[in-house]
Amino acid sequence: QVQLVESGGGLVQPGGSLRLSCAASGRTFSLYAMAWFRQAPGKEREFVAAISASGGLSYYEDSVKGRFTISRDNSKNTVYLQMNTLKPEDTANYYCAGGRYPVYNGPGGMDYWGEGTLVTVSS
Numbered sequence: 001q002v003q004l005v006e007s008g009g010g011l012v013q014p015g016g017s018l019r020l021s022c023a024a025s026g027r028t029f030s031l032y033a034m035a036w037f038r039q040a041p042g043k044e045r046e047f048v049a050a051i052s053a054s055g056g057l058s059y060y061e062d063s064v065k066g067r068f069t070i071s072r073d074n075s076k077n078t079v080y081l082q083m084n085t086l087k088p089e090d091t092a093n094y095y096c097a098g099g100r101y102p103v104y105n106g107p108g109g110m111d112y113w114g115e116g117t118l119v120t121v122s123s
Helices: none
Strands: 003-007 010-012 018-025 034-039 046-051 058-060 068-073 078-083 092-099 110-113 117-121
Touching: 003 092, 018 034, 018 092, 018 117, 034 068, 034 078, 046 068, 046 078, 058 068
Parallel strands: 010 117
Antiparallel strands: 003 018, 018 078, 034 046, 034 092, 046 058, 068 078, 092 110, 092 117
């Protein structure tokens, strides 16, 4: 059974940084793309970033480009989201997702989801 467990969320001031982690188990982690999504209160879930199985390809939603970095350590079965220069509009529950293919091809290609970790950006 595939499990994804996020950690690293919390309260941070505007302009601050956080690093989210997602530990995966239950399948061969290095074969599949991984992604981060987020859902703010009263809004639909949205794509944030994705990374290919090898880590060679990454994709970002426009509003986080230049501020967020997705990475993975296949030896630790873990994917990360480094978030810098955080803004109040980044406040959301952040979800890790595991893909069906080696390369990300949209939310429909994500088969597994974590429970989420809450990020609150506020002064």
